[in-house]
Amino acid sequence: MLKRNSFLPSEDLSKVVVKGMQEKKAYDIVVLDLRHVPNSIVDFFVICSGNSDTQVGAISESIEEIVYKSDQQDPWHKEGQKNNEWVLLDYVDVVAHVFKSEKRTFFALEDLWGDAEVTRIAS
Numbered sequence: 001m002l003k004r005n006s007f008l009p010s011e012d013l014s015k016v017v018v019k020g021m022q023e024k025k026a027y028d029i030v031v032l033d034l035r036h037v038p039n040s041i042v043d044f045f046v047i048c049s050g051n052s053d054t055q056v057g058a059i060s061e062s063i064e065e066i067v068y069k070s071d072q073q074d075p076w077h078k079e080g081q082k083n084n085e086w087v088l089l090d091y092v093d094v095v096a097h098v099f100k101s102e103k104r105t106f107f108a109l110e111d112l113w114g115d116a117e118v119t120r121i122a123s
Contacts, residue, residue, distance in 0.1 A: 008071045010035075010043035010093035016070045017089075017096045018121055020063035021048045024055065026098065029121035030110060037115045043093040045116075047109055049101045053084035059098045060087040067091065 008016065014031055021029050026048035034040035050056040060081060067073060077090040085103045089096040097109060110118065 013067070013071060013091060013094045014044040014046050016067055017046045017063055017091075017094060020066035021046070021059055021096075021098070022121075023062045023066065024050075024059040026050055026055075026059045027123050028101075028104075029123070031119040031121065032110065032113050033117040033119070034113060036117070037113065040113075042095050045095050045097060045109065045113065047097045047099065047104070049099050049104050051101065053100060056084040056087055056098050056100050057081065060084075060089060060096075063089055063096050063098070 018029055018031065027050075029046070029048040032045040032047070033043070034045065035043050048059065050059050060078075064075065067075075073091065075089040076092050078088060080087040085100045086107070087096075087098040089098075099107070
């Protein structure tokens with residue numbers, strides 16, 4: 001498995017991602033801890049929602065800025081920033097998913113990882 005060159009452990013990085021989401025008023029923030037799920041490809045999924053494509057874009061930009069300031073790393077891979085309906089920022093061990101609310105309901109990622117330890121972040 002590819003490992004990132006980072007100073008922060010994945011659990012701490014997931015908290016930095018949450019902070020980036022909160023900076024732009026993301027809501028329904030959920031952290032899925034997948035470290036004990038067999039065959040999981042990441043340690044954490046951090047998922048949130050935004051009300052508009054503009055807010056989704058702002059949230060994803062905030063995550064990138066705060067992670068870079070905290071850990072001097074850019075996403076290894078990113079997708080969805082053209083449409084801003086579902087933006088994925090892949091930091092290898094931590095993957096951030098920023099959804100427009102109706103897309104989140106449709107894809108229901110939380111339901112796909114029923115064995116994960118789920119932490120809901122209060123708004």
